[in-house]
């Protein structure tokens with residue numbers, strides 16, 4: 001079976017270093033808030049050229065906590081793409097906002113031509129989701145946000161290391177929110193997330209919110225005391241995960257280069273097939289968190305690939321407004337047709353740094369054969 005994703009080979013390759021790091025960390029005696037977290041926060045924000053960096057418990061928490069700093073009032077709206085991950089939407093709702101969906105373009109990213117139609121006097125923020133590893137059209141989004149006084153929160157869960165012009169994903173908006181879910185560009189061996197920001201005040205708020213509302217930055221009589229300044233959360237990245245992430249962060253550029261070269265190999269071998277291949281937009285550096293193709297008979301292809309022992313995924317099978325939890329909240333459903341159309345035919349093929357070229361070649365050959373028969 002060619003698996004859609006697996007950490008077996010990675011673990012085998014780095015097992016000694018990972019276990020050494022974990023052992024050293026456990027011997028130091030801190031499970032939370034120790035030097036591994038501090039080092040990781042410093043390295044991550046430095047790598048992506050941001051002033052402040054705060055690790056949290058997951059990508060979902062990164063979005064939720066960033067949104068919480070905005071103090072949304074009842075009825076405030078947050079704009080995002082209709083084909084995003086569930087957590088983008090749950091974070092908006094759990095922070096007290098109403099999600100306002102915008103349709104996507106041919107590149108599966110929010111259609112910037114349609115954003116302004118979704119803006120009302122209650123709009124407070126916009127979450128561009130850099131889906132599959134490619135950044136949204138940030139120049140236009142910045143202009144719209146400035147004109148309409150919207151805070152930009154980048155959902156970078158799938159785009160760590162991607163670039164728009166010379167800027168890294170997560171450094172253009174007020175907040176950049178990352179996920180270290182194991183399948184991601186930088187995957188933990190558990191859950192984890194991160195927030196980048198250049199705003200000092202938000203940094204302080206986030207530090208409080210991630211740890212029960214306790215003050216850890218500002219010098220006052222309650223600093224580091226078990227005293228809640230605000231109502232917060234429990235959203236910690238533990239030392240063991242931080243030590244694994246520290247080790248893997250050094251390898252991240254290599255992981256991305258590998259993903260890019262494997263994506264190129266896929267494209268070369270699928271060029272003649274009658275399917276839509278992913279494209280790198282002008283001014284963008286794609287990191288290929290996912291290699292997503294499109295075919296009108298996507299589901300049938302998926303089934304047949306599985307019969308040939310090739311695992312694929314559909315990310316995502318339902319646009320947000322088609323799910324029971326959200327269908328009543330979303331009012332502009334008729335304007336989201338492209339996300340519905342696209343969701344029907346997408347297939348994500350296996351792509352991760354340890355995948356062998358011969359495995360990709362097999363996927364391509366099988367896929368081309370199947371396409372000829374359907």
Ligand SMILES: Cc1ncc(COP(=O)(O)O)c(C=O)c1O
Nearest residue numbers: 058059060085087157179180181
């Ligand atoms: C686009 C997007 N946003 C948010 C998240 C949430 O991240 P996590 O799973 O770390 O909570 C994910 C991860 O699945 C994602 O892909």
